[in-house]
Amino acid sequence: MLIAHDLGTTGNKATLVDNDGRMLASKTINYGADWGTDGRAEQNPKDWWDAVCQATRALLQETNTAASDVEGVSFSGQMMGAVPLDEKGDPARPAIIWADTRSTKECDQLVERYGMEQCYQVTGHRLNPTYSLTKLMMLRNREPENFSRMKRFCLAKDYVVLKLTGELATDPSDASSTNAFDQNTGDWAWDIIDAAELDHSLFPQVVDSTAVVGKVTAQAARETGLVEGTPVVMGGGDGPMAALGAGVIDATSGAYCYLGSSSWVSLSSNRPLLDPKMRSMTFNHVVPSQFVPTATMQAGGASASWGMEVLSGGSSYEDFFEQAAAVEAATKGLFFLPYLIGERSPHWNPLARGVFAGLHMDHKQAHMMRAVLEGVAFNLNTGLGAFYDAGVTVEHIDLIGGLAKSPVMQRILADVWNVPISPRNIIDEANAIGAAVVAGVGVGVFEDFSIAQRMSSRDADVLPDAAAHEAYGKPYALFLDVYERMENWFAEAHDLAGS
Numbered sequence: 001m002l003i004a005h006d007l008g009t010t011g012n013k014a015t016l017v018d019n020d021g022r023m024l025a026s027k028t029i030n031y032g033a034d035w036g037t038d039g040r041a042e043q044n045p046k047d048w049w050d051a052v053c054q055a056t057r058a059l060l061q062e063t064n065t066a067a068s069d070v071e072g073v074s075f076s077g078q079m080m081g082a083v084p085l086d087e088k089g090d091p092a093r094p095a096i097i098w099a100d101t102r103s104t105k106e107c108d109q110l111v112e113r114y115g116m117e118q119c120y121q122v123t124g125h126r127l128n129p130t131y132s133l134t135k136l137m138m139l140r141n142r143e144p145e146n147f148s149r150m151k152r153f154c155l156a157k158d159y160v161v162l163k164l165t166g167e168l169a170t171d172p173s174d175a176s177s178t179n180a181f182d183q184n185t186g187d188w189a190w191d192i193i194d195a196a197e198l199d200h201s202l203f204p205q206v207v208d209s210t211a212v213v214g215k216v217t218a219q220a221a222r223e224t225g226l227v228e229g230t231p232v233v234m235g236g237g238d239g240p241m242a243a244l245g246a247g248v249i250d251a252t253s254g255a256y257c258y259l260g261s262s263s264w265v266s267l268s269s270n271r272p273l274l275d276p277k278m279r280s281m282t283f284n285h286v287v288p289s290q291f292v293p294t295a296t297m298q299a300g301g302a303s304a305s306w307g308m309e310v311l312s313g314g315s316s317y318e319d320f321f322e323q324a325a326a327v328e329a330a331t332k333g334l335f336f337l338p339y340l341i342g343e344r345s346p347h348w349n350p351l352a353r354g355v356f357a358g359l360h361m362d363h364k365q366a367h368m369m370r371a372v373l374e375g376v377a378f379n380l381n382t383g384l385g386a387f388y389d390a391g392v393t394v395e396h397i398d399l400i401g402g403l404a405k406s407p408v409m410q411r412i413l414a415d416v417w418n419v420p421i422s423p424r425n426i427i428d429e430a431n432a433i434g435a436a437v438v439a440g441v442g443v444g445v446f447e448d449f450s451i452a453q454r455m456s457s458r459d460a461d462v463l464p465d466a467a468a469h470e471a472y473g474k475p476y477a478l479f480l481d482v483y484e485r486m487e488n489w490f491a492e493a494h495d496l497a498g499s
Contacts, residue, residue, distance in 0.1 A: 001069045002445065003059065003226075004435035005052055007077040007156050008238065009033065009097065009261055012048060014055035015432035016063055019071075019445050021455045023429060023436075027059045033097065037497075039129075039342070039350065041099035045083050045091045045159045052160050057225040067227045073164070073216070074439035075235035076242070076431040077157025079177035079283075082135040084150035089162055092149040096135045097156075098177075098262070099298065101342045101350035103134035106141065110134060114195040116278070122192065124176065124183050124272040124282030124291070129350050130298075130342075131179035137196050153202050157235050164224070164232050165214025169205045172284035173236035173292075181206075183272050183284060183291070209236040209286035210442040233442030236286035238431050243268060243285065243292050244438070245430030246400050247453035250290060255387075255394045257380065257413070257421075258430070259403035263300020264345075265383045267392065269293055279346035279386040286438055287449050293392075295345035295383020300376050301403040303338040303354070307372040311365045317406070320369055325408040329370035330475035333358040335482055336368070336375035346382040347483060351490045357482045373409055377416040378479045384417060398458060399423040400430040407462075415468035416476065426456040 001024075006013040011030035017023055029051035034042040060067055080098035083091060107129045110119075119127045127134070132155070140147045154162065155174045162168045175181040175188070180196075180203070182189040188203050207213060213234045221228040235241070239258070243249075246256040248268045255267040272282040273293035280295040299306070308320040329335075339352035356368060387394060397419050403409050404423045414421045426433055433455050440446035 001065060001071060002436050002439045003056060003070055003073045004432045004439060005055070005073070005075045005160070006238070006431040006435060007048055007052070007075055007160060009078055012051035012055050013432060014052070014059045015429065015436065016059050016065060017436040019440070021436070021446070021451050023433070025059060025063045026429070026432065027055045027062065029055045034094065039101035041097045042094040043097050045095050048156060048160055049163050053223045060225050067225055070226060070230055071445060072231045072233055072439040072443035073226065074233035074435045074442065075157035075160060076238045076435040077155060077174065077235065079155065079174055079237035079239060080131050081155055082132045082139070083154050083156065083159045084139060084146065085152045085154060086149045087151045089168065093143065093146045095156065098130060099341050100135060101129045103129040103138035104350055106134040106137035110137070110196055114192055119179065119192060120274065120278050122182050122184065122189050123179055124274070125179055126278050126281065126348050127179055128344065128348055130344060131177065133179040133192070133196055136198055136202065140198070150202070152204060154204055155237070158204065161213055161232055161234065164216050164220045166217055167214035169207045169213050169234060171209040171234045171236050171286070172206060173209060173240040173286050175206050176284040177237055181284070183282065207234055208288065209234055209438050212442055231443050233439045235435055235438055237283065239264065239266065239294060239296070240283050240286045240292045241434035241438070242400060242430045243434070244287065244449065244452050245426065245432065245434035245456070246398055246424060247456065249287050249449045249452060254396055254398065256398040256400060259301050259399060259401035259409070261300070261302040262296060262298055263376065263380060263401065263403070264294050264296035265380050265397070266292055266294040267387070267394070273387070273390050273392070275386040275390055277386065278348070280383060281345070286434065293387065295380065295386055297338065297345060297376070297379050298343050299338055299340040300380070301401060303340060303372050303376055304403055306340055307369055311368050321406050321408045323366035324369040324373055327366045327370050329367050330374045330479065331471050332367070333360070334363055334367050334371045335475070335479050336371040337483055337486070338372065338375040338379055346379070346386065349487065349490065351494045352483070353490060353493070355482065355486060373412050374416070375479070377412045378476055381416050381476065382480070394419055397421045400427055402428060410462045414462045414464040416472050418464045418469040420461050420463050422458040422461045424456045425459055
């Protein structure tokens with residue numbers, strides 16, 4: 001048996017997988033986050049650990065699985081955050097997670113010192129306040145007392161691995177989400193770290209995603225219910241792990257789209273995919289020698305959740321999608337910019353905000369619901385455009401993540417993108433499958449990563465409608481134009497609010 005943990009933004013999902021790659025059961029423990037109007041997004045790392053302990057114990061108990069049957073544990077974890085650790089390995093303050101955008105000033109300083117394009121060439125990513133590096137700079141500048149207590153930093157899954165084993169490390173996939181990892185050398189980008197004026201000692205050792213980084217300690221065994229000495233495999237970041245779970249292990253595997261709280265389109269490549277316009281980014285894969293070119297938006301599924309809560313008074317998803325399916329929006333001149341917490345791809349603007357444009361007396365809440373879904377599809381389409389401009393051919397896109405369950409969303413995506421799409425039968429489990437495969441490869445239960453392609457399958461294809469795609473052509477151009485016209489306004493509104 002293997003246990004895979006998916007350490008996400010809203011909770012931890014523990015999944016039990018047997019040695020044939022079959023998912024037997026899962027258990028989710030939720031936790032909260034501190035969201036601030038100033039761009040703050042923080043979580044208590046101890047909540048992650050408590051969730052891992054609770055989920056592990058419940059999973060073992062509810063399946064009557066003996067802890068001694070567990071041959072390995074591994075993790076998929078939220079990326080781009082910063083967990084500051086004191087000399088004892090305890091959090092020096094709450095973790096700053098991926099969605100936090102407060103380090104804009106520090107990012108501007110680093111752009112001036114090092115250069116945006118140079119960083120993109122080295123790390124595969126633009127310099128941006130959503131990444132770990134400028135969050136560390138922000139702590140130094142704004143919380144000197146907490147910063148002085150910080151001796152190391154890590155990412156979310158690294159903290160839990162530390163709690164399990166007493167060993168601190170990270171892997172290339174998570175390291176590549178920090179703005180401080182050199183994809184050419186496979187090590188920390190020390191020159192960028194020097195430009196940030198941060199001490200090298202803060203940065204943990206980088207090991208393979210499949211490395212057995214340590215074993216469950218006696219204390220961790222008491223808290224989790226695992227057996228002392230159980231191997232713990234390093235694991236990786238949730239984006240690359242989702243790619244593995246979706247069966248995307250090399251350049252022949254095709255593309256996929258994840259429609260969770262944040263959403264992205266992605267594929268696998270044997271080299272970083274560098275877009276001249278820097279719209280997309282490239283992570284290291286959890287599969288050695290592979291990379292994961294990605295175009296990520298901050299609020300994909302989160303925009304739909306917001307729309308359901310605000311526009312339909314918290315009614316069911318089924319009602320929300322039923323209403324959205326019954327009307328037209330963009331083709332009737334109504335648009336939504338889905339930038340509720342700023343944006344990464346394609347605009348890389350933490351000051352961007354959500355906008356309805358084109359509202360008319362004839363528009364009802366159903367039209368606004370439809371506009372939210374179409375805005376997500378339009379925004380992801382721009383990410384696909386970056387891949388096309390780089391010479392990548394995308395002939396089919398698999399869907400995973402909660403929003404992928406919606407036939408309405410599936411239809412909108414197929415028609416906007418003009419590409420056949422199909423949800424996989426592991427809509428919510430891709431990250432867990434990826435983590436289980438990494439665990440299995442790490443402890444020798446699985447021979448290689450190809451088992452991921454046998455652990456799930458495609459559901460029925462949704463083919464694009466040629467007439468609908470043509471009808472979306474002009475609205476898509478107007479959607480892009482709305483942002484261009486609003487860009488300066490976002491900055492002025494930010495100054496007005498003083499945040």
